[in-house]
Amino acid sequence: MTSTDRPSPYAALEDKLGYVFRDPTLCETALTHRSWMNETHETDRSDNERLEFLGDSVLSLAISDMLMRRYPEHPEGELSKARSALVNEAGLARVSDDLLLGQWIFLGRGEEQAGGRQKRSLLSNALEALLGAVYLDGGFAAARGVVERLFQPALADTPASTARDFKSRLQEVSQARMQLQPRYTIVAEHGPDHDKIFEIAILLGDKEYGRARGKSKKEAQQNAAELALAALHAERGLLA
Numbered sequence: 001m002t003s004t005d006r007p008s009p010y011a012a013l014e015d016k017l018g019y020v021f022r023d024p025t026l027c028e029t030a031l032t033h034r035s036w037m038n039e040t041h042e043t044d045r046s047d048n049e050r051l052e053f054l055g056d057s058v059l060s061l062a063i064s065d066m067l068m069r070r071y072p073e074h075p076e077g078e079l080s081k082a083r084s085a086l087v088n089e090a091g092l093a094r095v096s097d098d099l100l101l102g103q104w105i106f107l108g109r110g111e112e113q114a115g116g117r118q119k120r121s122l123l124s125n126a127l128e129a130l131l132g133a134v135y136l137d138g139g140f141a142a143a144r145g146v147v148e149r150l151f152q153p154a155l156a157d158t159p160a161s162t163a164r165d166f167k168s169r170l171q172e173v174s175q176a177r178m179q180l181q182p183r184y185t186i187v188a189e190h191g192p193d194h195d196k197i198f199e200i201a202i203l204l205g206d207k208e209y210g211r212a213r214g215k216s217k218k219e220a221q222q223n224a225a226e227l228a229l230a231a232l233h234a235e236r237g238l239l240a
Helices: 011-017 024-030 034-040 049-070 076-087 089-099 109-113 120-138 140-156 166-178 217-234
Strands: 183-190 197-204 207-214
Touching (some): 024 049, 024 120, 034 109, 049 140, 076 140, 089 140, 166 217
């Protein structure tokens, strides 16, 4: 019996993805957290970090392609904001919840006891790794099909003409996850009064998380808040 003849141990997950792996070990790797590897010391399996790296780019390209086709008249700035709203950690975690992805991940005992199956950062990383695995297994067309299946409902609710309110999102995240209130500080004003550019920095506690410019204070604050959210996302654990 060949590997394609054997029933997949991930059939229920594949059904939700709308994709059946030709090589189930790719799916297995995508679901393997490094904590599991650290405790089991298996030598014939890898953790999902390399696939996560690949899947991040696959997801970004697939979402960009979907937005370009859906909104052919919208400028780059609006498309970028719509993409950010879809692929940020909160958006990925919502899709992961719909997949019940937490129950499939191979976790070490310590991470399991720490609530790893509910951590948004961990779930988001596993979802990106799965998309990387689909890409390696079936190519970009297959990966794009999975992304479209999973993200179409969110895409329908995220018109590119409506920019995400980054200030509100930052306040939600910082209060819920860090118990901190963002502080916006004007650090500089550039240009003449009739054409002034404002430069604003965002502080969470004593640390600066974003600094940006805008033709109004409101625009500068939104631009800085977007950078701050990206910085928090890069720190991984803070949004978990």
